[in-house]
Amino acid sequence: MPPKKKEKAKKKTELSKTGEPAFRICARFLKAYEQACAQASCILAPAVKMALKQAIEDEKFLTKIVLEPAIVNSADDPRVLLEPMLTAVRKERYNYIKALYIWEVPLTNEEITSLALLLEKSIYDIKTLEMIDNMIEVYGMRRLSQALPASPSILSLALDFNEFGDDGCKYLCDGLYGNKTLLSLSLNYCGLSARSSGCLGRIIAHTAVRDVFLDGNDFGCAGTEKLIIALVDKAETEIREKKILEEQKLAAEEAARLAEEKAKSQRFEMGAATPIPPAEPESKEKKKKKKGKKKGKKAPPEPPEPGAWLRKLHLADNGIDAYEQGFDDLQLASCVKALRRLIASSECLQELDLEDNLIGDMGGAELLEAMTQRKESNGLPNIKLRTTHRMQGDTLKQLIKLGAGAIKKKKKGKGKKKK
Incomplete structure (x- = not known):
């Protein structure tokens, strides 16, 4: 008999908390995005449209959104805008986005305000936010920074190629002061000078930020x-503290060794050296209990101090x-x-x-x-x-x-x- 053909593995459909399949939610999100773009007389971001169709086919939630400009033939052609995508997110309450990348799409102050309002909603769990080369100015930076205290989920923030300068950086640092979750901050080519070094230094020293990217600015030697x-x-x-602890540890080990040698010599001199009873072997029942223990699920790592x-x-x-x-x-x-x-x-x-x-x-x-x-x-x-x-x-x-x-x-x- 000819060998049986292997059956294709069935797709594992992702479900929402209410049990609704992911492909339906993504299909509604895509439809809402298309309608919002039609009302705003703009075009869909090609990468977002393609990713949503792929998510529907794979029956999974789209968690990464990349908003990039589309290729146009003239300046009069419709372009990609941020607001229609945010409108669709709010309309469908699409709270599955973990990473939002907005690359080379010019943003107005109104669009930045709209994004800030979205970030301030606790239902949206965005962990990575990249806004690169969006022509963000001081006012936009001020409004965005006001949303940061209400957005504790953000772990990585990149604002490269937005020349908001030292004034915009000050607003950003005010918004990040006391933050306990942000781990990565990127401000490459943002028009910063030595004036920004003080507030950035405080953020680096008093928050959980551990990766800082500041290429292409003008901090100079003093900054x-x-x-x-x-x-x-x-x-x-x-x-210094590490070396002191090592010295104390070595001293304690040396003191313990000398005390043990002294005790041995005293027992030998008195002729009262008592043999140390052998340790009882571990019973088979205890060994079986240890083997029978199942490893539980690892708890998620706590944020760094x-x-x-x-x-x-x-x-x-x-x-x-x-x-x-x-x-x-x-x-x-x-x-x-x-x-x-x-x-x-x-x-x-x-x-x-x-x-x-x-x-x-x-x-x-x-x-x-x-x-x-x-x-x-x-x-x-x-x-x-x-x-x-x-x-x-x-x-x-x-x-x-x-x-x-x-x-x-x-x-x-x-x-x-x-x-």
């Missing part, structure tokens, strides 16, 4: 030093050089010294990107000493370090050798030259 000083102080304090626990810091192309204000070698030396202290003592640091900053041979030598001290003196794991190639070749080779590999950069969004 960079101010940004990381709280991290440096925390890291050095931890190293707020504090200066920075894991990734990207500061490429930030004017960290001696030309910040004329020619100031002392300012550069002070900044590089702070970076050296951070590298040498921060146990949680994993990545540091200093590409396109002219720190020169002096800065390269300081970084090399920091990497060596980190590994040999403090016993900390290597970090991924990216720096300028404009230094002595031997120094650069040693830095690469001591590093923990290459730093992966985001693919979305291309670098823009600062004005």
